[in-house]
Amino acid sequence: MAMTIDHPRKSSWIPWVFVGAMLVVILVNAVMVTYAINSYSGLAVDKPYERGVRYNDVLAAQKGQDALGWRVSVNVEAGQLVLRIQDRDGQPLDRVGITGRLERPVSNDAPLSLVFTATGAGRFVAPLNTPHPGQWDVKAALRHGDDQYLLVQRIMVTK
Numbered sequence: 001m002a003m004t005i006d007h008p009r010k011s012s013w014i015p016w017v018f019v020g021a022m023l024v025v026i027l028v029n030a031v032m033v034t035y036a037i038n039s040y041s042g043l044a045v046d047k048p049y050e051r052g053v054r055y056n057d058v059l060a061a062q063k064g065q066d067a068l069g070w071r072v073s074v075n076v077e078a079g080q081l082v083l084r085i086q087d088r089d090g091q092p093l094d095r096v097g098i099t100g101r102l103e104r105p106v107s108n109d110a111p112l113s114l115v116f117t118a119t120g121a122g123r124f125v126a127p128l129n130t131p132h133p134g135q136w137d138v139k140a141a142l143r144h145g146d147d148q149y150l151l152v153q154r155i156m157v158t159k
Contacts, residue, residue, distance in 0.1 A: 065148075068147055069087065069088025070086065070142075072084070072086075072142070072149065074155060076128065080125045080127055081102075081114060081125065081138065082123065083123070083124045083126075083140070083142075084124075086122055092121045092122025092123070093122050093144055094120065095144065096118075096143065096144045097143040097144075098116040098124055098141070099114075099140065100138060100139060100140030101114055102114060102137065102139075103136065104132070104135075105137050106134070109131075111139075112129070112130065114126040114138070114140065115127075116140075133158050133159040134156070134157060136155050136156075136157055137153070138152070138155055139152050
């Protein structure tokens with residue numbers, strides 16, 4: 001008498017679940033790669049080659065700016081951008097010409113102009129009329145006589 005052993009039948013749907021899960025992963029990755037390629041230009045600055053060639057000029061300008069010893073503080077107070085400017089001895093600088101703008105670091109929106117008014121004791125204010133709260137970059141050129149100071153500072157605007 002021959003004895004046969006019945007093995008339980010293995011389910012055939014298990015491999016198809018694995019294949020289906022892998023297809024979902026591949027589909028999601030394809031969508032994400034397509035979105036990433038179509039939404040970013042790859043350039044962080046305009047004319048990167050020219051900027052790289054002039055990098056020594058940037059370093060020389062920074063060295064000259066550091067030699068001035070100016071201290072510039074940037075604050076947001078009651079819907080205004082406030083700059084306080086001091087010379088190397090801690091004395092306020094009053095007759096400073098300032099041109100500035102606000103740029104949104106997370107979008108390509110056009111920059112917003114800043115118009116500064118001197119209030120005395122090295123304090124200058126500009127109204128903040130930002131369309132969105134969040135992070136903004138203050139970019140300003142400060143001139144006092146022949147001296148120039150370039151300011152780049154990130155601020156947080158709340159509404």
